[in-house]
Amino acid sequence: MTQDELKQAVARAAIEYVVDGEIIGVGTGSTANFFIDELARIKDRIKGTVASSEATAARLRGHGIEVFDLNDVPSIAVYIDGADEINAAGAMIKGGGAALTREKIVASVSKQFVCIADGSKLVEVLGKFALPVEVLPMARNAVMRKLAELGGQPRLRTKPGTDEAFITDNGGELIDVAGLQITDPVALETRINQIVGVVAVGLFAQRGANVCLLGTSEGVKKLTF
Numbered sequence: 001m002t003q004d005e006l007k008q009a010v011a012r013a014a015i016e017y018v019v020d021g022e023i024i025g026v027g028t029g030s031t032a033n034f035f036i037d038e039l040a041r042i043k044d045r046i047k048g049t050v051a052s053s054e055a056t057a058a059r060l061r062g063h064g065i066e067v068f069d070l071n072d073v074p075s076i077a078v079y080i081d082g083a084d085e086i087n088a089a090g091a092m093i094k095g096g097g098a099a100l101t102r103e104k105i106v107a108s109v110s111k112q113f114v115c116i117a118d119g120s121k122l123v124e125v126l127g128k129f130a131l132p133v134e135v136l137p138m139a140r141n142a143v144m145r146k147l148a149e150l151g152g153q154p155r156l157r158t159k160p161g162t163d164e165a166f167i168t169d170n171g172g173e174l175i176d177v178a179g180l181q182i183t184d185p186v187a188l189e190t191r192i193n194q195i196v197g198v199v200a201v202g203l204f205a206q207r208g209a210n211v212c213l214l215g216t217s218e219g220v221k222k223l224t225f
């Protein structure tokens with residue numbers, strides 16, 4: 001099976017976690033896009049969605065699925081999203097698709113987090129995938145110096161093919177930190193959150209996944225945490 005077929009399989013399997021009559025939080029990225037396409041088939045069963053990025057909101061609306069502003073929503077039954085890496089405890093690195101801050105906010109108000117990922121995302125130790133950190137632009141270099149002190153190699157994310165900083169949906173910039181061996185994800189998340197100028201770090205450990213649907217050549221495996 002191709003990686004896309006594995007992503008499609010977990011997206012389909014995630015429909016089981018959609019709660020009828022409720023608002024569903026929807027992630028960002030290629031796996032989340034497959035999920036949105038599956039959700040479109042059963043859109044009449046849900047009240048609506050909250051999106052974790054402008055791209056996700058546009059895809060949901062394109063399917064005729066209602067997208068609510070999070071400020072108008074008291075709670076979210078389930079949040080369904082992909083990951084760049086996930087470990088055996090349900091801690092994740094996210095933000096390869098640049099949406100980590102809104103993803104973290106939507107996940108934080110959701111009762112359940114269902115991670116959907118192809119099997120290559122399951123790792124023993126997080127950190128091979130460079131850890132994304134969203135920063136306020138004026139704090140970029142100050143935050144990069146602090147991140148270097150943690151032992152990683154921080155690098156500003158740029159718009160493809162240019163030297164210009166990539167700008168997120170929130171007007172922030174992204175620093176990708178390579179070379180980290182994240183043996184204590186909760187401690188590192190706490191430490192990076194304390195750096196002034198950081199908007200959010202793409203470590204989802206304090207609020208990790210409750211369930212991971214992992215696409216493998218033997219079928220969809222379910223991990224619960």
Ligand SMILES: O=C(CO)[C@H](O)[C@H](O)COP(=O)(O)O
Nearest residue numbers: 029030031082095096097099
């Ligand atoms: O965190 C994310 C976006 O900010 C994505 O969930 C992550 O990058 C995985 O993406 P994909 O499903 O395309 O592999």
